[in-house]
Amino acid sequence: MTDNKNFDVIIIGGSYSGLSAAMALGRALRKVLIIDSGLPCNRQTPHSHNFITQDGEKPKAIAEKAKAQVLKYDTLKFLEDIADSGKKTSNGFEITTKKGEAFTAKKLIFATGVKDIMPDIKGFSECWGISIIHCPYCHGYEVKGEKTGILANGDFAFHYAQLIRNWTKDLTIFTNGKSTLTLEQTDKINKYKISIIAKEIEYLKHINGNIQQIVFKDNTTFDLEAIYSRPHFEQHCKIPETLGCELTEQGLLKVDMFQKTSVTNIFACGDNASPMRSVAIAVATGNTVGAVVNNGMTEEEF
Structure with missing residues (x-):
């Protein structure tokens, strides 16, 4: 892990949607930290389907290949840890992890999925x-x-x-x-x-x-x-709610067509914000939010 604690964007959740967002931002030369627990919700699923070019592949294999490709972009950093708390700062946000590290960023992307209640x-x-x-x-x-x-x-x-x-x-x-x-x-x-x-x-x-x-x-x-x-579910990560993000009646993070939550500079993608739980949709929403976040930063900086 780098000694750097300050980033343009922190992505919480490093599975399909988080990695997709990271790739878009890495290709845009943004400094990004991805925080991931290493425990995706589909870890028991033997094969993934209905995702073109990857039909029938093991979910873990897709994620590992994606991670390897994403980390080729040298402005992207990956931390295996759990985001434990978050707060607003004068310049953006601070995220503290379960291991006690604190990182700051101008914008947050939550790609944390949901927790199924068996x-x-x-x-x-x-x-x-x-x-x-x-x-x-x-x-x-x-x-x-x-x-x-x-x-x-x-x-x-x-x-x-x-x-x-x-x-x-x-x-x-x-x-x-x-x-x-x-x-x-x-x-x-x-x-x-x-x-x-x-x-x-x-x-x-x-x-x-x-x-x-x-x-x-x-x-x-x-x-x-x-x-x-279809078991009941809850948000896997409670930080968006503590920062003021609204939920829908279904318990999903409320986002607009650009994956923006109700809190400025906080975005969400993947299963935590969509009733359509699939790898393809997670990747698509991650790609969208990566482009939207970068575009917003370019407008702010110009």
């Missing part, structure tokens, strides 16, 4: 990202036609039923308790021969994260090969 079901977290998936565009092709479950209730369950029926007709909804689907939604789901099982789940039987069975509290079981689910 439901209280034994086996869920072990299967998450492997056989329990959230996005059919990212992983649906790999489980097309398979015996598939939807672990959701209410509007989420209905939306998933509409969407996933295109990938498989062998589809069952598990509400893990009383269904909150409306009568109209239930009738439409039944019309397409999608079963609804409203029993409480005891645990998920799996082998190395590959789902085998749902075991219910009444000791009955259901065999299946894949599950779609």
Whole structure:
């Protein structure tokens, strides 16, 4: 790590969106510090899909290749640490890390993603990202036609039923308790021969994260090969909120089309600011924010 503590931009989060922003800024000769914990939210996912030129590649391999390319730009520095706190200063911002180092910058980019909150079901977290998936565009092709479950209730369950029926007709909804689907939604789901099982789940039987069975509290079981689910989430990093950044009703960082948050000179990109959680979109929003931040700096300096 360099002794330099002052940068043009600090990027918090060094995965796809953060590295994409860093590359744009590095090519613009900006002094940038990337702070990353080394624990991306998709670390259990075996393969990444629907990202052109990288379809089927391991997520870690994509990130490692991106990091190697980004760090060829000598104005970019990478620090493996956790951003612990942040405050406004007269010239911008100061970020302090968990290891006690403090760095300043004129602008901040948060590419910190979100933290999924696993439901209280034994086996869920072990299967998450492997056989329990959230996005059919990212992983649906790999489980097309398979015996598939939807672990959701209410509007989420209905939306998933509409969407996933295109990938498989062998589809069952598990509400893990009383269904909150409306009568109209239930009738439409039944019309397409999608079963609804409203029993409480005891645990998920799996082998190395590959789902085998749902075991219910009444000791009955259901065999299946894949599950779609959308757990609740929260912001992985609380610093934007402490600095005054607004959140949307969904709990995402509120940004405009240029990835600007509600606080001047603070930007966000990737999963923390988008309901569309994919590598391609993370990279695209990172590229956008890198260009926007540099353009703003050139206007301020000219």
